[in-house]
């Protein structure tokens with residue numbers, strides 16, 4: 294991808310997450326917090342350590358890291374979407390050793406960092422190779438890189454996600470999902486890439502994370518609050534949101550159980566040392 298293409302892709306991603314920021318992780322569905330707990334358990338920030346949290350969103354993992362390092366430590370959290378950064382700042386008043394700034398995860402601020410961590414972010418980067426080299430250079434000798442990404446997901450939901458894509462004209466459909474292609478296609482591919490970039494002690498764990506959504510309305514609110522928003526905005530622009538709901542709601546009614554709608558995904562957490 295050339296520089297202009299990469300810039301356009303980043304601008305598009307940042308704009309969608311900026312519009313989602315007001316409700317991101319705020320609609321009552323426990324999901325990003327659970328994944329952040331997995332990440333921070335693996336990166337294990339210690340009191341006094343310096344942590345860089347990339348693509349911080351509203352701070353699911355940055356806030357947890359800040360509590361772990363305590364006042365003698367430091368957490369710098371960055372995200373391309375300004376309103377995500379504002380959301381994190383508004384929730385971090387009691388953690389003055391956590392700072393949040395607008396920044397590109399491909400360009401980590403100078404270290405040395407004890408921990409560089411990124412929750413559900415690295416698959417968005419147009420130039421992951423260069424970013425991995427920069428993280429390695431920015432990590433201290435005892436440092437670790439940790440990041441989460443997706444494995445398998447609940448296939449019983451495929452008809453729902455297929456309809457959302459299939460009802461869009463071809464030109465509006467997303468290209469191959471970057472979160473599941475290229476190096477993110479398999480654990481082996483990703484770990485090989487890290488080895489190629491000079492990382493050692495590379496290890497990946499997998500945890501099944503379930504999202505329990507109360508009802509159909511909450512599912513739609515949740516869908517608008519994260520990356521899926523991009524597809525819903527395309528439907529909105531094309532005037533097909535109504536027909537989309539008419540097609541999706543009966544599928545959701547079939548999925549719904551007594552306590553709501555359950556969806557799961559496997560979350561992989563990869564840890565590596567420079």
Ligand SMILES: C[S@@+](CC[C@H](N)C(=O)[O-])C[C@H]1O[C@@H](n2cnc3c(N)ncnc32)[C@H](O)[C@@H]1O
Pocket residue numbers: 303306307310311318325329347348349350351352353354371372373374377396397398399411412413414417418520
């Ligand atoms: C799925 S969210 C994850 C947010 C947060 N880490 C969490 O676990 O809740 C992805 C985030 O990555 C950010 N992002 C995507 N590409 C980025 C880049 N190149 N630099 C910085 N942030 C980026 C988005 O703006 C969004 O906030």
